[in-house]
Amino acid sequence: MRSSSAPGRPRRTLRVIGIGVAVLLAGWLVWLVAQPPILQARARADLAAGLDAQRASFEASVHEDARLLAAELGEPAGRQLGYTCVVAHSDQGWMVVRYRQECTLRAVTFYPTTRTPAETEARIAALPSAEQRFGKRWRDPESVQRCRSLFYSTPTTAIRHWDADCRGNALRTPIGAVWVTFDALPQDVPGDKGSWVVVDRAARVSTTELGCRPLPVFCVEPFDTPVVID
Secondary structure, X not given: OHHHHOOHHHHHHHHHHHHHHHHHHHHHHHHHHHHHHHHHHXXXXXXXXXXXXXXXXXXXXXXXXXXXXXHHHOOOOEEEEEEEEEEXXXXXXXXXXXXXXXXXXXXXXXXXXXXXXXXXXXXXXOOOOHHHHHOOEXXXXXXXXXXXXXXXXXXXXXXXXXXXXXXXXXXXXXXOOEEEEEEOOOOOOOOOOOEEEEEXXXXXXXXXXXXXXXXXXXXXXXXXXOOOOO
C-alpha cells in the first residue's frame, strides 16, 4: 500500500508548486497594472494637501518680497505664480534605485532695470532683512555677473540679472517638469530688449515616493509624466 501511493506524492507536490507560481504570477500582473494609478492617486492627494497647507503663507512671502524690493526696484512688470511637478530619481552609485514625484510652489517676478548686476546687488543688499530673505552677498564684487545669481542663493529664493543674451529660459524650469500656472506673465515680460531682475521664490509642497516598476529589469519609473491638479 505504501509503495503504490508513493508515485502520487511528486505529482501532488508539483501541482501545489504550480498553483503557487500561478498565484504569484497573477498577483504580479495585478500589481503591474494597478501600481501606476494607485501611485498617481497618492501623488495627487499629497499635492492637494501640500497646496492647502502652504499656498497662503507662500503667497504672503511673495508679497513681502515685493514690498521690500519696491524701494529699489519699483513695481514688478509681471509675475508667474503657480507650481511645478517633476518625476525625479534617487541613485546609488551609477544605478537608479527609486523614483519620487516632487512638487514645488514657485513665483518668478520680473523687474525691468538699467543698472548693472553689481549695482543691483549692492542696492538690494542694503535693504532691511535682505540677507535673511535673499542670501549673503558675494565676497568679490567682480563675481557678480549678468545671467547668474546676484547672491548666494538661499534654499527658497534666488535673484539674478537676466537679458535676452543669457542662455536658457528666464523661468529655468527643470527638464520634464510641468508648470501649473495660477497667474501668468504678461505677453511682453520678459522682453527681448533690456535687462531684468528676476526674483525666483520656491517652496516644496509635496514629495511622493514611487519606488520602481515591478519589472525584472533595472529600476523603471512607475509613470514618467508628473501628476498635477487641474
